Structure formats: structure tokens, C-alpha cells
Amino acid sequence: MPNRWRLALSPASFPEVLSLQQQVKVEQAGRTVDFDAVLDVSPDMITLVGMAFSQRVFTLQYDGRQLQETRSPMLPREVQAGDVLSDLQLALWPAESVRTGLPEGWALVDSDSNRVLSQGDTIRTSISYSSTPRWSGTISLNNQQYNYRLTVRSAVQR
Numbered sequence: 001m002p003n004r005w006r007l008a009l010s011p012a013s014f015p016e017v018l019s020l021q022q023q024v025k026v027e028q029a030g031r032t033v034d035f036d037a038v039l040d041v042s043p044d045m046i047t048l049v050g051m052a053f054s055q056r057v058f059t060l061q062y063d064g065r066q067l068q069e070t071r072s073p074m075l076p077r078e079v080q081a082g083d084v085l086s087d088l089q090l091a092l093w094p095a096e097s098v099r100t101g102l103p104e105g106w107a108l109v110d111s112d113s114n115r116v117l118s119q120g121d122t123i124r125t126s127i128s129y130s131s132t133p134r135w136s137g138t139i140s141l142n143n144q145q146y147n148y149r150l151t152v153r154s155a156v157q158r
Helices: 081-092 095-100
Strands: 018-028 031-041 046-052 055-062 067-071 106-110 114-119 122-129 138-143 148-156
Touching: 046 081, 055 081, 067 081, 081 114, 081 122, 081 138, 081 148, 095 106
Parallel strands: none
Antiparallel strands: 018 031, 018 148, 031 046, 046 055, 055 067, 106 114, 114 122, 122 138, 138 148
């Protein structure tokens, strides 16, 4: 999405070391894109690897300062790894960390099973969670600003 605001929180702002296996579905304008992902978070680095048809379609690494992305030509251009990472941070990072990364005039309301991101009086993104901790089940993210839905099913890798 051109000129899209992205959340860019440091890896150290996440309170745990975490490795997740994920199934991701992106729905927009009647089109659905499915891929598998592995999200690794450590205090020094966030790594997100996307796979489709047993092939790597993107790798994203973020150290809190520099975002490095490699992508396959088979990945639809509408799917931007940086957008997926921003959405995952919005959904998974602690609310107080997310709030520090929001532009002026934006607000985050957080409860046990839902999150709502607003700009002024306009809801931009709503998120619902199937379980606690939030990364252990299904996350449904509905972005009203850019008209897409992201469904992420996660399992912790041991």
C-alpha cells in the first residue's frame, strides 16, 4: 500500500523470546492469498519468513533500526511483508509498546479478547483473539482503512 503508515517497534519491546509457526490468510477485494509463516522474536531481531507451495516467498528481518526484505516474484505485489509485520506487531505486542509507536491523534483500546485502533473518531483496525496468550490461537484483524482482513493461526514452536 503506497504511503501506508507502518508500526515499527523494536524487537526489545516484546517481553518474550518467541517462535511461532503461522498460517496466514489475507482477504482483499474478493481475492484471497494464503501462506505459511514463521515469526521469530528475540531481543535483537524480528524475523518473519513466508512460505507458499513449499517455497520461500519472503524473508523480513528487523533489528529495530533497519528493515531488510527479500521477496520472490511469485508473491503477489499486494502482499507486503512489512505490512504483515506491522499488523503482527499491532496484534501481538504489548498495548503500551504499540501506543508509543502510534502517530499523533491515533489511539489503541485494548481488552482481553479485542483491540481497536482508531484515528480520532474513526476506527482503522479491529482485532479479535481466540485465546490467551494471544499468540497461541487465531487472530482476526480487520483493517477498515485499507479494506482487508488478515486471519492468523499460530502455534508456538518448541
